Amino acid sequence: xxxxxxxxxxxxxxxxxxxxxxxxxxxxxxxxxxxxxxxxxxxxxxxxxxxxxxxxxxxxxxxxxxxxxxxxxxxxxxxxxxxxxxxxxxxxxxxxxxxxxxxxxxxxxxxxxxxxxxxxxxxxxxxxxxxxxxxxxxxxxxxxxxxxxxxxxxxxxxxxxxxxxxxxxxxxxxxxxxxxxxxxxxxxxxxxxxxxxxxxxxxxxxxxxxxxxxxxxxxxxxxxxxxxxxxxxxxxxxxxxxx
Amino acid sequence: xxxxxxxxxxxxxxxxxxxxxxxxxxxxxxxxxxxxxxxxxxxxxxxxxxxxxxxxxxxxxxxxxxxxxxxxxxxxxxxxxxxxxxxxxxxxxxxxxxxxxxxxxxxxxxxxxxxxxxxxxxxxxxxxxxxxxxxxxxxxxxxxxxxxxxxxxxxxxxxxxxxxxxxxxxxxxxxxxxxxxxxxxxxxxxxxxxxxxxxxxxxxxxxxxxxxxxxxxxxxxxxxxxxxxxxxxxxxxxxxxxx
Numbered sequence: 001x002x003x004x005x006x007x008x009x010x011x012x013x014x015x016x017x018x019x020x021x022x023x024x025x026x027x028x029x030x031x032x033x034x035x036x037x038x039x040x041x042x043x044x045x046x047x048x049x050x051x052x053x054x055x056x057x058x059x060x061x062x063x064x065x066x067x068x069x070x071x072x073x074x075x076x077x078x079x080x081x082x083x084x085x086x087x088x089x090x091x092x093x094x095x096x097x098x099x100x101x102x103x104x105x106x107x108x109x110x111x112x113x114x115x116x117x118x119x120x121x122x123x124x125x126x127x128x129x130x131x132x133x134x135x136x137x138x139x140x141x142x143x144x145x146x147x148x149x150x151x152x153x154x155x156x157x158x159x160x161x162x163x164x165x166x167x168x169x170x171x172x173x174x175x176x177x178x179x180x181x182x183x184x185x186x187x188x189x190x191x192x193x194x195x196x197x198x199x200x201x202x203x204x205x206x207x208x209x210x211x212x213x214x215x216x217x218x219x220x221x222x223x224x225x226x227x228x229x230x231x232x233x234x235x236x237x238x239x240x241x242x243x
Numbered sequence: 244x245x246x247x248x249x250x251x252x253x254x255x256x257x258x259x260x261x262x263x264x265x266x267x268x269x270x271x272x273x274x275x276x277x278x279x280x281x282x283x284x285x286x287x288x289x290x291x292x293x294x295x296x297x298x299x300x301x302x303x304x305x306x307x308x309x310x311x312x313x314x315x316x317x318x319x320x321x322x323x324x325x326x327x328x329x330x331x332x333x334x335x336x337x338x339x340x341x342x343x344x345x346x347x348x349x350x351x352x353x354x355x356x357x358x359x360x361x362x363x364x365x366x367x368x369x370x371x372x373x374x375x376x377x378x379x380x381x382x383x384x385x386x387x388x389x390x391x392x393x394x395x396x397x398x399x400x401x402x403x404x405x406x407x408x409x410x411x412x413x414x415x416x417x418x419x420x421x422x423x424x425x426x427x428x429x430x431x432x433x434x435x436x437x438x439x440x441x442x443x444x445x446x447x448x449x450x451x452x453x454x455x456x457x458x459x460x461x462x463x464x465x466x467x468x469x470x471x472x473x474x475x476x477x478x479x480x481x482x483x484x485x486x
Binding site for chain 1: 270
């Protein structure tokens with residue numbers, strides 16, 4: 001059962017719908033872990049700061065906007081004060097500023113991108129070319145490349161016009177225009193497959209709001225779902241990562 | 244636009260799916276208030292303690308279990324430390340312990356049941372007999388009766404075997420068995436209409452997870468949705484209730 005002493009601090013709001021999606025997946029995996037005997041009281045405690053005012057990660061990495069680092073550090077500290085015992089951040093691009101979060105409190109930090117790449121290595125050992133639906137900040141900071149390449153994976157991320165087009169899809173989803181967002185990100189995913197990807201990571205938390213494995217001819221790995229599963233495992237007592 | 248100084252503290256996890264439903268409704272009304280020009284950064288900031296370990300409200304009101312008051316007070320204080328500037332609690336039954344929440348911090352508290360009854364009076368002036376899908380704690384503490392009767396409404400709540408049956412439906416929903424929960428609470432709602440209700444309040448946050456107005460011959464008021472709309476209004480600057 002859940003270790004009641006473990007409360008998960010969630011740095012969220014990037015965007016708010018992605019945070020809700022993450023919480024729903026935590027609940028799903030928490031209920032599955034309990035089985036039919038589960039009581040409401042056995043679910044995972046989440047303390048969530050869904051703060052949509054965090055500065056845009058893409059502008060920050062591009063050098064055209066303020067860093068979200070200070071806001072994320074303040075959120076981490078607030079979550080610690082509210083009782084969180086470890087931290088997660090269901091936004092890929094914000095991991096360009098993970099060092100600010102880690103430095104802000106003594107709490108363990110569960111790293112979305114590391115956990116996702118570990119899951120790919122464990123479950124898809126034959127794969128070599130990994131497509132990543134990554135926004136500009138994630139791509140420019142080489143977040144997935146830095147995790148994938150030491151494990152002999154080749155990362156394929158959208159570049160140039162394809163990246164601009166993918167960003168349009170993400171902005172549409174963030175604005176609640178799911179149908180137009182879905183069409184664009186499905187096109188982006190198929191372009192990664194056409195470029196040789198054996199598997200595609202939904203490396204932006206807006207993507208799984210509109211896309212699932214049925215939309216593609218190769219496996220689609222939902223980084224949000226990976227983080228949710230790992231969050232439940234850690235909340236139920238698995239040893240937390242040390243840094 | 245949203246007043247960036249107003250962060251909403253949410254006492255949640257009762258149950259976790261109801262908290263997610265509340266957050267989704269806040270996002271919906273927040274996006275609607277912004278219109279097409281809305282940016283992610285303009286959405287409402289929610290700081291949420293989704294704490295499923297809060298002791299059962301029904302057992303506490305019945306005198307057969309510990310009070311959730313101390314846990315709710317500690318959550319309120321944690322949310323204040325994390326930066327919340329006013330508090331909401333998307334669980335009807337927990338309002339039997341609203342005094343503990345209000346006493347725990349100096350923050351304004353937006354009262355789910357008062358807001359819901361105000362919405363009924365404003366939008367359904369002709370109605371006199373109000374059915375309330377209320378769990379045992381809500382009914383035994385007379386939370387809706389105390390708000391409705393001074394305004395000359397008559398409250399009709401499930402009693403006896405009908406209440407037991409409704410509780411079975413709520414437990415099914417909390418356990419994730421939505422189909423069986425839906426069948427039972429729809430039957431409970433229709434029984435209130437048969438008993439003379441001109442309108443039914445979904446006075447338990449699990450109910451709107453499975454039931455909507457199309458399921459009934461009279462209006463169904465979703466208390467979660469009322470609270471979400473009011474939360475967005477307060478976050479965007481409306482004068483907060485004073486106590």
